[in-house]
Amino acid sequence: DGDALRFTVTQKGDEPAFCHLNTLTCWGKPRGMRHLEETLAQRLKNAPEGSYTKRLFDDEELLRNKLVEEAQELAEADNHQHVAEEFADVLYFAMVRAAKLGVSIDDAAAELDKKARKVTRRQGDSKAFRIAAGEEILNKK
Numbered sequence: 001d002g003d004a005l006r007f008t009v010t011q012k013g014d015e016p017a018f019c020h021l022n023t024l025t026c027w028g029k030p031r032g033m034r035h036l037e038e039t040l041a042q043r044l045k046n047a048p049e050g051s052y053t054k055r056l057f058d059d060e061e062l063l064r065n066k067l068v069e070e071a072q073e074l075a076e077a078d079n080h081q082h083v084a085e086e087f088a089d090v091l092y093f094a095m096v097r098a099a100k101l102g103v104s105i106d107d108a109a110a111e112l113d114k115k116a117r118k119v120t121r122r123q124g125d126s127k128a129f130r131i132a133a134g135e136e137i138l139n140k141k
Contacts, residue, residue: 033091033105040099056096063100067093068137 019026030038040053047054056063070093074086098108 033095036092036095037099037105040095044099053096056093057100063093063097065137065140067097068134072134072138 029035043051043053044057047057056066067090070086070089074083074090077083077086095105098104
């Protein structure tokens, strides 16, 4: 309504936080990737019985395999809806990996910003040994 200032704050730690409501934001609960990031942090500390996310945290091979599998499915997706679905899956598994190691969305965004400022870049070709390793994982199934 034009009579408020909105600040973007990168917060560290647990709630209560910056907002006058003692929440992470004055504009309601986090949604999308921020909500997922929050949920993953909670699951890492105290997952409910039977949590798939907890299983992924505990099983390095399963998490690696799911990342490869979902990336392959994203690479093969051929329409808007399918790409959106596979992109969401890749984000989920990548964020599980990141949460396990304490890497935040803000950390990843900072890396993207650093890369955008680079004056010289690698050629960008695929790495044959990575492709072969991915194919080996996919062929195990």
